[in-house]
Structures are given as C-alpha cells and as structure tokens.
Amino acid sequence: MLNFVFISPHFPSNYYLFCRALKNNGVNVLGIADTHYDNLSPELKEALSDYYQVPSLEDGDAVLRAVAWFTHKWGKIDWLESNNEYWLIQDAWLRTMFHIDTGPMLNDMEKFKRKSQMKILFNEAGVKTAPGEVVTTRENGLEFANKYGYPLIIKPDIGVGARGIYKIYNQDDLNRFFDKKPYEPYIMEVMVNGQVCSYDAILDSKGTPLYETGNITVISLVDVVNDNLDSVFMLLPEPAQDVLKAGRNTVKAFGVKNRMIHFEFFRLMEDQEGLGKKGDIVGLEVNMRPSGGISPDMMNYAGSIDIYRLWADMVCHDRIWLEEGRRTFVCPFVGLRDSQAYKLSHEDIMERYGHRIVKQGRVPDAMSGAMGNYYYIAQCLDREEADAFIAAVSERV
Template sequence: MNVIFISPQFPHYYYNFCLRLKERGARVLGIGDTPYDGVDDNTKNALDEYYYVPDLQDYEDVYRAVGFYTAKYGKIDWIESENEYWLYLEAHLRTDFNVTTGPKLEDMDQLRHKSKMKDVYQRAGIPVAKYAYLDSLETGLAFAREVGYPVIVKPDDGMGASCTYKLTSDDDFRNIYQTLDQETQFIVEDYVPGNVETFEGITDSQGNILMSTSHVMCDPVMDMVNEHLDTTFYQQPVFASDIYDIGERTVKAFGTKSRFFHFEFIRLTEDKDYLGRKGNLVGLEVNMRAPGAYIPDMMNLAYDVDVYTIWADMILYDQCFYDINRQYWVGYAGRRNDVQYALSNEQIIKRYGRFIALEDDVDAALAEAMSDHIFLFRTKNKEQLFRIMHEITQHAYTKKDKS
C-alpha cells in the first residue's frame, strides 16, 4: 500500500502516524516544506522517501511530487496530513489522482465552512447557534440587535480560534469590523453560554467507531488566545454518556468513514430559549482530522493503547486490535513564557513527577492556543487531576497583587 503523508515533519510529533504505518507494512512517502537536512531523524526513519517542496501552498509543486511518487511506486492508495491547514490540499490531490479513501473537493464545503456544518447538525436534530453571514457592518449590527449581545464574529472557513471575537456592544462591533479582512467571508453568531466538550476518535470504512474519547476545555479556546490564558483541559469518561450519543449521531450525519475525527460541542451553563436547558449539548464544529494539542497522546495515556497504531490498522486492515478500556484521568496544562508561576518547571517535576507523562515545548506556530510549555499528566481520580492542574498553572503573586 502506498500512503502519501503531507507535512510529516510538522508538528514534530506527527512522525508517529508515519512510523506506525511503516511498521505495519505500508510504504510511507512524505511531502514537506522543510529541506531534508532540516528534518529530524524520527521523521526520516518513519518514511520510505521524502520529497521536499519549497512551499506546500504551491499546488503545482505538490502535484508534481505526487506525480513523481505515482510514476515510481504505482497508484497512490491514501493521501493524508491529519492537519487542518492542509485538508483542502489533501482533497484537491485526492480529486486529481482519483484517490477514493478520503474527502474530495466536492465534500469540503460541509467539512470546512461553519455555516454548512450547522446545516448538517440541524438535519441530524442537533441544535446550533443562530447565525448570519457578515456581508456588511449594517447586517452584523442588525443581527446583534435581534439576538442581543454578546455575539461571536469568526471566519466561515477558519481554523481554531484565529480571528474569532466576542463582541458586547455596537461600538465593539464597529471597531472589530474595521480590522476584518474584507476578502474573507465572516459570520456573526449568537453567543452560547457554556463550556466546550469534544468528541474524537477513529472510524472504520463503514462509519463504525473503533475508539473514542472526550475532553473538557476549562476555558474557551477563543479566550485562551485573545486573553493569553494558560491552556488547560482534561479527558473525561465517554461511554454510555450524552457526549457519546451526540458524537455518534454526528459521525453518521457527516458520513465519517475511515477517518480520525475531532468534533466540538458546547454544554450549556444556563438555559437558552431555542437551544435547550442548562446541561444540554449544542453543536459547534467538526474537524475531519486528528485532534491537535497532544490529544492523541492523551488518548494513549487514558486507555493504555496506541492510537497511532489504531489509525494505521484502520487504514491497512479496517479494524482495531486493542481492547478499549479507559483506566486513567488525563490532564493538559500549558504555561506561557511571559508569565511567572508559583512553582518552576523543575519544582513541578520534583513534586508530581510520578504523574507526569510528558513535558514539552510547543512549536511557536502553535503556542498561541496551546501555550509555550506543556505538561501531560494522569491520575486515578478527578480530584487529584485538578490539584495538579492548579499547581502547574498557579501564577506567582507580588505583594502588590496580594494587597
């Protein structure tokens, strides 16, 4: 089997996808925009061959790379990146090279545009926030006055919390509107009071969920980015829960087959007239790729499995060979380089080293949402998890702060 992996060298831990495929017997062919001498040994050893292109956004160059691999090795069976930034590129290549094992260009509207995602959610009976296309300032102000402030403004086709704003007044709206890229389609939507909960996993070719999990964001990603907060979230039980039920319905609604997926919902923290009661779940967005922010590693830690192998086995054998049994609570705590904390990294390790599974620096391009330095840790109970999370992210206080 010939598998092309786009950008295997970034993020740096994505070599794991390639390595598991190679270990299972696939031929893994990389295309990346880092010169070969700059690619780390983990990535080099995970690939059968690497093709350098100066710019992955130059479609002709990437097309030639796929053509080169096709001529050398025969028909390409899979094209993947597991990176939201390259989903259009994957789809374009699959369309042009007739690779049938993933979304093509005609599938991308509902997988990338938040407005189209809402349509699919609603057809599945899952409530979503009201929205309008932000075609003019007047349109946006009229919508805000109709639903009431606050409202959210964000790109219809956007990644993460980039260019996403919570507005609380007409003046806010006017000020932000002036800064928006007028070439980009934005939407304005009703603010939903609640916390983000995810549902992610891997499906087989029939859309059956091979494994899944869920994470709770302690703060909205939008606030983590815009307010420069420490990034914190944790893994929660998923089986026989409402998050599993709504996640399974979303898998079916979007025809999620042979995919790593990452869905986001909002759990209401207060009643919302047309959305439901406090505690209900509301559809937010879908991502047909692996979750970022080290969540695959958190899945491994919670279940004592290897999701990179599960993903590779799905591609090669269309099944999972692991017994899926959750054993731990797993947390993520990210620190900012420009913040002083009560405990140093060394003190955290000394105090909680037996619980910490990973300590790492985040790539600068991803640190805005993920923080600069992160800890993954696992415990046997929720109370212990929150105690460790609190100590990792507790800021140092000056005498002035305390007064």
C-alpha cells in the same frame, strides 16, 4: 502492498509516528514536503519508502507533479493524507485528481470546512447550534444584532481555533469590527456560555467508530489567546454519554469515514433561551482530522494505547486491536505563563506530583499563545484528582 502518500510528514514533528505505524503495517509511505531530505529526522527517514521535495507545499501544481511521479514509480496511490487542517482542501483536490477514494473529495469540502454549512448538518444530526448567519456588510450585522441581541461572536466562516474570532458586546464593538473587516466571509453567532468538550474518534470504511475518546477544555481557547490565560484542558478515556450520542449522530450526518476526527461541542453552563438547559450539548464545529498539538500523545496517556498504531490498523485492516484490561486515566494539561507568578515552584510541582506527571517542558514560542510557556501533563486516576492537580499547579500568588 498499499501506497500511501503522506503530505507534510515532518510537521507537526510528532507526525512521523503516523508514518512509522504505517510502515510497521507493511505500507509504502511516500512523503511530500518542502524541506530538504537531509533535514528530516532519522526516525522519519526510516519510516519513508520514498520522498519528494517540492519548492513549497503551497504550490499545488508542484505537489500534483509529485503525486504523479509517485504514481509513475510505485503504481496506483491507495491513500493520500496530511491529517492536517491546513492541507485538508488540497488533500481533497489531489484525491479527486487521482481518483483516490479512501478519503474526502473536493465536493465534500464545503460541508467539512464552512461553519455555516456545519450548522445545517448538525441540525440533521439532531444537535442544536447557536443561531448564526454569514454577514457581509455592517447592515447585515446590525440586523442580526437587533434580532438576537448581544453578546455575539464573529469568526471566519472557514477557520479553526481562536484565529480571527471577535467578541461583540455592543454596537461600538460591532462597528469597530466592520471598520476593519477582512475580505473573507465571516459568520455572526449568538455567544454561547458553555464549556467546550470534544468527541474524537477513529472511523472505519463505513463510518463506524473503532475508538472513541474526547477532551474537556477547562479554559476556552479564545480566552486563553485573547486574555493571555493559562491553557488548561484534559483528555478523558471516553466521552460522557450525551457527547458520545451527539458525536456518533454527527458522524452519520456528515457521512465521514476512513479517518480520525475531532468534533467540538458546548456543554451549556446555564439555561440559554433557544438553545437549552444548563448541561445540554450544543454543536460548535467539526474538524475532519486528529485533534492538534500534543493531543494524540495525551490520548495515549489517557487510554494506555498507541493512537498512531490504531489509526494505521484502520488504514490497513479496517479494524483495530485493543489490549484487554488496559488501565485508563484522566489526563490533564496545564500550560503556565512566564509572565505570571504561581504558588508552587517547578520543584514543588515535581515533588508533589512527579509520580503522576508523564511529560513536562517548554512550549515552542510559535504555540505559546494557545498553550502557555511551560506545560505539565499528568495521568490522574479520576476527574477529582485531575481537578485537584489543575487547581494546585495553576494557583497564582
């Protein structure tokens, strides 16, 4: 029987489904988190074989002792995962300390976390990236700007999502950034006019994709957060062929295996010198964990699958089973803002699209910056129907 240590199984709240899928495969699921056992959901409690509360998951020594306790009680740990970007480095450190070879080790983290290193491996995969370099001083930034011109993007070399991203349109913007630049390393890049699309996959022990899907971000996350726009993206039953090719080549270049991954690319919206023609694929970043938020559930809606079970089947059997003849859909997400007025009321939307909507509700305040305040998720028969749904639901007065 496999012993699987799951870090932070209670957050995000849907992650108990990973634990339940493991249990249903006969795995001992050993949870570590910093919340009291009584505060865990009944569903999570049922999925766990054992639980260890630490004062804080930020306390690496305490988490190390928890894994040691499980090793003493249950024997060798076969897997250790959080499936969470925030704990990726700590996960790797713990695997390295306990010789758990089913996931990335600490020496993999530079290429998995630093955007400057990702560019090197994208290049090995044959995927172009925007010119960029780590800048530590104002002089570095000015030199880069003089070489490539504006507009530019500055973002943390280690970071995810829209946090800490700055758009630089001129030297005044650049000076304002360096006047308050945080201590952490930042990378400066040529701004790409492209639509973000992703390659998402479950990979087996050899790095072979067992299941592939992807999304299209209709409105970029940076613009959603910075400009308080509606959040609009869609899950596809499978990515476009050029995204599939880029994704698979990137998997090989990074040597990643035994996990779910979320790789992001740009599709150029116009010809861009040094990058390519309109429609070409350009590398953005790799994320060595599942796509965040509600995306795993949307994969289920788009593919008529149980992504949590497929992942657990990979862990336990190094393969998956898909139902033959299953229906697939294009699955749009539209997150609306309380501060905006829309042509269709909630009642109008439900009357017109209720037969397509599979989930809707309030977005937690902590996530509303990136996802809006009220969301609708639909199962549409094709891209045309999905685009029409997005246009109608998000049309403003």
